[in-house]
Amino acid sequence: MIRVLIVDDDKLARKGLISIMPWSDHDMVVVGEAANGAKALEFMEGQQVDLMFVDLSMPVMSGMELLQVARQRFPGLRSVILSFHEEFESVQSAYRMGVLDYISKVRLESEDDQLILKRIQQQLRGESPHLPATAAEASAPAPAREQTVRLQEEEAWCGLEQEWRAHYWLFNESVFQRLCRQTVEAKVSFRRLEGLFMRVLSQLENAIALDSELRSDAHDVRSAVEWIRDYRKRVYAQVAASSDFTNTTTSILKAVLFIRELAANTLHAEDVADHVHMSRSYFSQCFKKLTGSTFNDYLRQERMSAAERLLCETNQSIAWVAQAVGYNDSKYFSQLFYEQTRLLPSEFRAQYHRGTNDYNLSHK
Numbered sequence: 001m002i003r004v005l006i007v008d009d010d011k012l013a014r015k016g017l018i019s020i021m022p023w024s025d026h027d028m029v030v031v032g033e034a035a036n037g038a039k040a041l042e043f044m045e046g047q048q049v050d051l052m053f054v055d056l057s058m059p060v061m062s063g064m065e066l067l068q069v070a071r072q073r074f075p076g077l078r079s080v081i082l083s084f085h086e087e088f089e090s091v092q093s094a095y096r097m098g099v100l101d102y103i104s105k106v107r108l109e110s111e112d113d114q115l116i117l118k119r120i121q122q123q124l125r126g127e128s129p130h131l132p133a134t135a136a137e138a139s140a141p142a143p144a145r146e147q148t149v150r151l152q153e154e155e156a157w158c159g160l161e162q163e164w165r166a167h168y169w170l171f172n173e174s175v176f177q178r179l180c181r182q183t184v185e186a187k188v189s190f191r192r193l194e195g196l197f198m199r200v201l202s203q204l205e206n207a208i209a210l211d212s213e214l215r216s217d218a219h220d221v222r223s224a225v226e227w228i229r230d231y232r233k234r235v236y237a238q239v240a241a242s243s244d245f246t247n248t249t250t251s252i253l254k255a256v257l258f259i260r261e262l263a264a265n266t267l268h269a270e271d272v273a274d275h276v277h278m279s280r281s282y283f284s285q286c287f288k289k290l291t292g293s294t295f296n297d298y299l300r301q302e303r304m305s306a307a308e309r310l311l312c313e314t315n316q317s318i319a320w321v322a323q324a325v326g327y328n329d330s331k332y333f334s335q336l337f338y339e340q341t342r343l344l345p346s347e348f349r350a351q352y353h354r355g356t357n358d359y360n361l362s363h364k
Contacts, residue, residue: 001029007063021113044070067079165200251276322334
């Protein structure tokens with residue numbers, strides 16, 4: 001059994017959490033409770049604890065202080081933080097110290113307790129989230145079809161989570177736009193998305209030496225996605241203004257900006273490597289690792305994305321569009337465009353205009 005300690009200065013909150021959570025369904029048992037960090041440490045000196053649920057705001061010793069001390073004194077202990085949405089920066093700091101998850105007190109009543117503990121249990125065991133339903137879910141009265149849909153939605157969300165964690169979206173515009181769209185359409189709670197974004201950005205903070213403001217005023221899934229759009233724009237603005245080439249991630253972001261600016265020109269990996277003060281071989285290695293694409297593949301993707309915009313925004317010929325994005329041979333350009341979009345340039349333009357006309361007609 002996973003031995004759990006609840007640490008919160010609010011006695012009612014402690015008792016409520018202990019009583020409402022289906023601990024035994026997830027191989028957990030609450031072995032104790034404490035009103036502050038000092039009492040929690042005292043308890044753990046005499047009792048084995050595997051998992052600690054910690055409120056961030058407590059007297060005597062705060063949750064953050066407790067996490068720092070416990071990290072040194074009990075290296076095998078894992079933690080989940082209890083917080084209010086307003087404590088965004090503190091939650092970020094806690095994630096940097098390796099906490100498993102966080103539970104928002106504001107939205108606790110609206111969350112699925114089974115899914116919360118299931119997620120925490122999986123992280124403790126290092127399991128993949130692509131698992132069948134728990135015993136409690138399987139025995140629920142919902143029809144089998146509804147259970148299947150729910151599992152499919154969970155499966156799809158886990159795929160999106162992995163893509164956000166991979167960070168390719170920071171470098172690749174098409175990947176980022178697709179992820180934003182799919183995330184808005186996904187069946188996921190705001191709290192879960194917020195937790196994911198905080199973990200992802202905590203990792204980025206360690207990789208990018210930039211002064212990026214992480215405070216969020218998002219209140220639902222759509223506003224959270226808009227917030228991360230704004231965050232990404234601010235990162236790029238700071239990268240463009242920076243003259244520091246000592247940070248690898250920042251240098252590759254500078255390379256991405258350079259490629260976008262000169263994509264229509266004859267451009268080689270050596271040119272970009274020189275621009276960011278790297279050797280060609282080291283640049284190619286870092287570029288592939290961080291963006292998920294080779295230099296040539298990335299350049300082609302950028303050119304095709306630019307071509308898509310020109311096909312939608314202008315009435316210029318296909319040959320003109322090909323030339324504008326760096327290809328003198330329009331047939332070769334059409335072949336590359338088809339490989340990426342599964343449509344010829346003329347078909348892509350016609351599909352775009354048909355969709356625009358349909359939208360206009362429906363809104364008259």
